[in-house]
Amino acid sequence: MSNEKKFVEAITPRDVDFAQWYTDIVKKADLVDYSSVRGCMIIRPYGYAIWELIQKHLDKRFKETGHENVYMPLFIPESLLQKEKEHVEGFAPEVAWVTHGGNEKLTERLCVRPTSETLFCEHYANIIHSYRDLPKLYNQWCSVVRWEKTTRPFLRTLEFLWQEGHTAHATAEEAMEETIRMLNIYAEFCENILAIPVIKGRKTEKEKFAGAEATFTIESLMHDGKALQTGTSHNFGDKFARVFNIRYTDKNNELKYVYQTSWGMTTRLIGAIIMVHGDDDGLVLPPEVAPVQVMVIPVQQHKEGVLEKAREITERISRVARVKIDDSDKMPGWKFSEYEMKGVPLRLELGPKDIENNRCVLVRRDTREKIFVSLDNLGDTIPEILNRIQKDMLVRATQERNKKTYTAKTMDEFDEIITKTPGFIKAMWCGDEACENAVKERTSATARCIPFEQEHISDTCVCCGRPAKHMVIWGKAY
Amino acid sequence: MSNEKKFVEAITPRDVDFAQWYTDIVKKADLVDYSSVRGCMIIRPYGYAIWELIQKHLDKRFKETGHENVYMPLFIPESLLQKEKEHVEGFAPEVAWVTHGGNEKLTERLCVRPTSETLFCEHYANIIHSYRDLPKLYNQWCSVVRWEKTTRPFLRTLEFLWQEGHTAHATAEEAMEETIRMLNIYAEFCENILAIPVIKGRKTEKEKFAGAEATFTIESLMHDGKALQTGTSHNFGDKFARVFNIRYTDKNNELKYVYQTSWGMTTRLIGAIIMVHGDDDGLVLPPEVAPVQVMVIPVQQHKEGVLEKAREITERISRVARVKIDDSDKMPGWKFSEYEMKGVPLRLELGPKDIENNRCVLVRRDTREKIFVSLDNLGDTIPEILNRIQKDMLVRATQERNKKTYTAKTMDEFDEIITKTPGFIKAMWCGDEACENAVKERTSATARCIPFEQEHISDTCVCCGRPAKHMVIWGKAY
Numbered sequence: 001m002s003n004e005k006k007f008v009e010a011i012t013p014r015d016v017d018f019a020q021w022y023t024d025i026v027k028k029a030d031l032v033d034y035s036s037v038r039g040c041m042i043i044r045p046y047g048y049a050i051w052e053l054i055q056k057h058l059d060k061r062f063k064e065t066g067h068e069n070v071y072m073p074l075f076i077p078e079s080l081l082q083k084e085k086e087h088v089e090g091f092a093p094e095v096a097w098v099t100h101g102g103n104e105k106l107t108e109r110l111c112v113r114p115t116s117e118t119l120f121c122e123h124y125a126n127i128i129h130s131y132r133d134l135p136k137l138y139n140q141w142c143s144v145v146r147w148e149k150t151t152r153p154f155l156r157t158l159e160f161l162w163q164e165g166h167t168a169h170a171t172a173e174e175a176m177e178e179t180i181r182m183l184n185i186y187a188e189f190c191e192n193i194l195a196i197p198v199i200k201g202r203k204t205e206k207e208k209f210a211g212a213e214a215t216f217t218i219e220s221l222m223h224d225g226k227a228l229q230t231g232t233s234h235n236f237g238d239k240f241a242r243v244f245n246i247r248y249t250d251k252n253n254e255l256k257y258v259y260q261t262s263w264g265m266t267t268r269l270i271g272a273i274i275m276v277h278g279d280d281d282g283l284v285l286p287p288e289v290a291p292v293q294v295m296v297i298p299v300q301q302h303k304e305g306v307l308e309k310a311r312e313i314t315e316r317i318s319r320v321a322r323v324k325i326d327d328s329d330k331m332p333g334w335k336f337s338e339y340e341m342k343g344v345p346l347r348l349e350l351g352p353k354d355i356e357n358n359r360c361v362l363v364r365r366d367t368r369e370k371i372f373v374s375l376d377n378l379g380d381t382i383p384e385i386l387n388r389i390q391k392d393m394l395v396r397a398t399q400e401r402n403k404k405t406y407t408a409k410t411m412d413e414f415d416e417i418i419t420k421t422p423g424f425i426k427a428m429w430c431g432d433e434a435c436e437n438a439v440k441e442r443t444s445a446t447a448r449c450i451p452f453e454q455e456h457i458s459d460t461c462v463c464c465g466r467p468a469k470h471m472v473i474w475g476k477a478y
Numbered sequence: 479m480s481n482e483k484k485f486v487e488a489i490t491p492r493d494v495d496f497a498q499w500y501t502d503i504v505k506k507a508d509l510v511d512y513s514s515v516r517g518c519m520i521i522r523p524y525g526y527a528i529w530e531l532i533q534k535h536l537d538k539r540f541k542e543t544g545h546e547n548v549y550m551p552l553f554i555p556e557s558l559l560q561k562e563k564e565h566v567e568g569f570a571p572e573v574a575w576v577t578h579g580g581n582e583k584l585t586e587r588l589c590v591r592p593t594s595e596t597l598f599c600e601h602y603a604n605i606i607h608s609y610r611d612l613p614k615l616y617n618q619w620c621s622v623v624r625w626e627k628t629t630r631p632f633l634r635t636l637e638f639l640w641q642e643g644h645t646a647h648a649t650a651e652e653a654m655e656e657t658i659r660m661l662n663i664y665a666e667f668c669e670n671i672l673a674i675p676v677i678k679g680r681k682t683e684k685e686k687f688a689g690a691e692a693t694f695t696i697e698s699l700m701h702d703g704k705a706l707q708t709g710t711s712h713n714f715g716d717k718f719a720r721v722f723n724i725r726y727t728d729k730n731n732e733l734k735y736v737y738q739t740s741w742g743m744t745t746r747l748i749g750a751i752i753m754v755h756g757d758d759d760g761l762v763l764p765p766e767v768a769p770v771q772v773m774v775i776p777v778q779q780h781k782e783g784v785l786e787k788a789r790e791i792t793e794r795i796s797r798v799a800r801v802k803i804d805d806s807d808k809m810p811g812w813k814f815s816e817y818e819m820k821g822v823p824l825r826l827e828l829g830p831k832d833i834e835n836n837r838c839v840l841v842r843r844d845t846r847e848k849i850f851v852s853l854d855n856l857g858d859t860i861p862e863i864l865n866r867i868q869k870d871m872l873v874r875a876t877q878e879r880n881k882k883t884y885t886a887k888t889m890d891e892f893d894e895i896i897t898k899t900p901g902f903i904k905a906m907w908c909g910d911e912a913c914e915n916a917v918k919e920r921t922s923a924t925a926r927c928i929p930f931e932q933e934h935i936s937d938t939c940v941c942c943g944r945p946a947k948h949m950v951i952w953g954k955a956y
Contacts, residue, residue: 033601036558037588040551042601045616048547069526073518074590074621074637075574080514093580096553098590100575101625101636110515112552112576112590123511123520138523143552143620147579158579159552 011341013280018224023153025274029283029342032153039151039158043267046342049291050270051161055141057193057288058163058265061185067137067165072119074142075110080118084243087117090210094147096158112145117211117236117262120166121244128168128258131250135178136168154271155228155478162266168246168258172237175259179235182263183216186231194269195286195393196220196276197401198230199424199473201449206433209262213237219448219473221401222275225422227448227475230272233263271478276397277366283343284366286393287386294382295344296325297335299351310350313360313378317348320383340365345389346382366393409458411442414474418443424475428468430461438463445474489819491758496702501631503752507761507820510631517629517636521745524820527769528748529639533619535671535766536641536743539663545615545643550597552620553588558596562721565595568688572625574636590623595689595714595740598644599722606646606736609728613656614646632749633706633956640744646724646736650715653737657713660741661694664709672747673764673871674698674754675879676708677902677951679927684911687740691715697926697951699879700753703900705926705953708750711741749956754875755844761821762844764871765864772860773817774803777810777829788828791838791856795826798861818843823867824860844871887936889920892952896921902953906946908939916941923952 011024026032031047043051059069075098082088095111113119124136145159154160165182169175183200190196198218208215212234220230241247241257250256277284287293294317298310310325317323326335332349339347349361360378362371366389373381404423408414417425425445429435436447439462450470461468489502504510509525521529537547553576560566573589591597602614623637632638643660647653661678668674676696686693690712698708719725719735728734755762765771772795776788785805795801804813810827817825827839840849840860844867851859882901886892895903903923907913917940918924928948939946 033604035551035597036555036600037551037553040553042551042597043549045546045548048549051549052547068523069530070523071521071526071529071621071639073513073515073520074623075515075518077514095580096576096588097578098574099577102571102573110574119513119520122514126511143549145552161549 025278025282026153041153041157050289053289062139067139070138070140072116076113076118078109081111084211087211096145096147114144114146121240124168125244125246128248130248134170139163139165154268160267162264165263167261172259175235175261179233179261183233187218193288197398199451201451204447206436209234217449221424225404227477228272231265236260282341285343287345287390290345292324292344293321293386294323294346294348295339296348297332299332299349303352309355320379407457418445424473426457426471427462428457429470429472430466431469435461435463445476448473448475503756503760504631519631519635528767531767540617545617548616548618550594554591554596556587559589562689565689574623574625592622592624599718602646603722603724606726609648609726612648617641617643632746638745640742643741645739650737653713653739657711657739661711665696671766675876677929679929682925684914687712695927699902703882705955706750709743714738760819763821765823765868768823770802770822771799771864772801772824772826773822774826775810775813777827781830787833798857885935896923902951904935904949905940906935907948907950908944909947913939913941923954926951926953
């Protein structure tokens with residue numbers, strides 16, 4: 001392999017400068033390009049193909065659970081945004097304002113949607129009348145805008161792509177069930193499709209979504225020990241319904257308010273894939289979201305029969321996997337490096353000797369394991385190996401995450417971990433926001449969530465020493 | 479049937495008030511709702527499901543011809559929009575301007591993209607270096623904003639959904655080939671998927687896209703005799719490349735400008751489906767874009783065995799078609815009317831007598847033909863009938879279009895047609911913009927296109943009497 005390496009321009013090693021390593025991958029794997037619009041990214045074909053696969057997997061899960069897609073306007077009138085007090089306080093400081101249409105000044109400013117709760121509420125007030133109209137299980141795929149000061153591709157951009165689910169229910173119980181159902185779908189998707197283990201839990205009051213009654217989250221850990229909020233699911237109770245007057249007549253002909261939820265996942269998932277699975281040679285993609293799962297590379301392709309055979313094999317594999325052949329005139333070593341950088345899960349090498357022996361060489365991107373396979377069995381072997389890669393990646397990511405999950409009983413222990421070996425820190429909390437603030441000020445770690453799976457680390461709050469209420473997962477976050 | 483009709487609130491008859499009929503369908507078939515944002519529409523689940531099917535069919539065709547999806551920023555800095563003079567003159571009067579981000583006034587205004595040529599050009603200038611980088615065949619699915627004064631759902635809205643293809647090529651010939659290739663794909667899609675016949679042709683200089691060297695179009699005719707521009711494909715030559723300095727080194731190491739195209743289709747296609755196929759009972763959907771192709775309606779569903787059998791059949795049909803069952807407690811007549819309004823291509827009625835005879839009744843939405851079918855053959859019969867409906871709808875729409883296509887040799891003939899029996903008018907043109915303007919002023923009809931298939935209507939221009947250069951298709955347009 002060392003000989004091949006000369007063909008590729010090296011990226012910054014991951015453990016030397018994690019941020020630069022990330023930026024290098026994002027550019028060199030052709031995921032993103034910058035534009036002249038500050039903080040907005042161009043998602044290039046390879047990056048967008050990953051997003052399309054993420055969409056496909058999520059959309060299937062949404063539809064299987066009865067959700068329907070809709071499309072809401074891009075703009076929200078200022079007065080509509082301001083209807084729910086906490087919500088507007090959370091979002092107004094970071095929205096983009098449209099003040100002119102054509103050559104005219106608008107009588108009311110419009111904001112470019114940062115999220116669409118207010119639009120969905122207005123619509124629901126129009127279309128929900130009777131218990132027969134419930135539940136409403138809507139989702140929207142779109143882009144939203146939040147005026148961030150500092151940005152990084154996929155992780156924090158002025159504009160990003162996402163899906164936002166917005167549902168309305170007859171009872172508080174149903175809304176709660178939906179909130180948790182979608183959190184579970186997110187968690188299952190992250191683990192089975194992205195091979196990223198997550199911790200499910202509730203956000204503290206301080207960290208919850210602007211206007212929500214409760215926010216639930218899945219938190220994952222990146223290779224550098226920082227946490228990433230990977231998806232959130234909010235329960236609004238009847239709070240927005242009261243503000244927007246969304247009511248229905250129940251079976252007894254009584255007027256009742258609906259109960260609502262919202263939940264979202266974004267293109268930042270692509271950032272998570274990079275930071276959980278990537279290595280010093282570039283991206284490593286889980287097969288489920290790899291635009292190309294197998295890259296066929298003919299070796300000594302000028303020799304008689306090699307290209308023909310390679311193309312025939314590619315055609316055969318295309319029935320069981322997303323496959324491409326690179327029969328360009330670049331050197332094989334250069335091709336190896338390029339598809340390593342792009343994180344293609346399996347490389348298939350085929351040269352004259354292989355053909356003689358009716359076999360080929362498969363090389364796993366994740367482990368670099370070389371596997372010799374008979375050409376007769378490719379239709380069975382390749383899906384099996386892709387499946388194994390998918391599972392192994394989750395196992396390794398889980399081990400890695402567990403290795404970087406610590407417990408702290410005192411703030412001294414907490415301090416030491418966060419400075420020396422950053423990761424998730426499990427520590428008890430009294431439930432007082434003052435302690436949450438104190439921990440943040442001292443360590444810059446925040447309460448990532450109060451996990452559903454509680455453990456008893458100690459009896460007292462890590463910060464103030466008073467009796468503990470919850471175990472909290474703390475960490476520095478993206 | 480007359481007895482059933484009482485269950486549905488009637489819509490305005492099509493020939494009484496076409497505009498109101500259109501609005502009625504859009505609302506009553508649950509395609510769209512209005513929002514508090516002027517001129518922006520909410521696309522409801524049923525309308526959005528049609529759009530998803532349109533996307534699926536188009537996206538497949540794009541990918542089969544080598545195109546890749548990308549995502550560009552929503553915003554364009556004012557200075558970037560202004561780079562190409564004709565382009566900015568065409569679009570500046572109708573863009574929305576963002577002037578504030580959060581609480582700060584921006585140093586440069588950003589417009590919300592009305593179309594993304596300038597962004598693609600900037601990106602292409604960054605990523606195209608060598609002939610090996612060509613062609614670039616990109617497409618984007620997104621929403622765009624144009625500040626229209628008067629709006630109508632799907633046909634003309636402030637914001638609409640579309641796809642915009644943007645390609646870059648090494649030679650003028652390749653760009654021209656691409657322009658025509660995509661026009662042909664659009665035409666084939668309209669005819670085979672939407673069952674809407676189109677006329678392919680070139681736009682006049684006056685009607686072409688702002689900044690294009692040539693614009694090609696497919697034009698279709700609505701039931702009221704007005705034309706709808708259904709899709710356009712533009713050839714830019716090297717005009718934008720020269721402004722944005724998009725160059726590559728060719729095989730001889732010489733620096734050359736690239737040649738570009740762009741092409742787009744929008745949610746207005748849904749408007750076209752309504753206005754070509756709809757009738758006094760509502761929407762009529764071509765099976766290819768019908769979210770529900772078969773609606774199963776149990777009759778006397780309280781009787782033993784009816785619901786069970788209906789559900790079993792639904793399950794069986796789901797393997798060959800998009801099927802749903804309505805087993806709610808509404809009256810069958812009410813259900814019949816509802817799914818007629820929604821344009822479901824096939825209704826399947828099943829009652830106790832049918833079950834006794836091992837058959838069911840299929841009713842075609844387009845012709846109201848009743849077909850008795852053995853329950854044993856449903857797996858074969860239903861796809862056959864859906865296929866027949868799809869084909870018949872195109873045949874009828876073509877006959878209708880041809881019936882409303884006239885020829886005029888003089889302006890008197892032209893006048894008479896346009897006032898009495900509006901439709902497409904084939905008439906000769908000298909090529910002078912003065913005549914084009916004069917026709918428009920006198921009749922409010924515009925040159926829809928110079929069709930590829932030319933006919934010789936007369937020797938002289940319909941307007942000025944000088945020698946004719948082209949046959950033009952004229953019409954009043956949406």
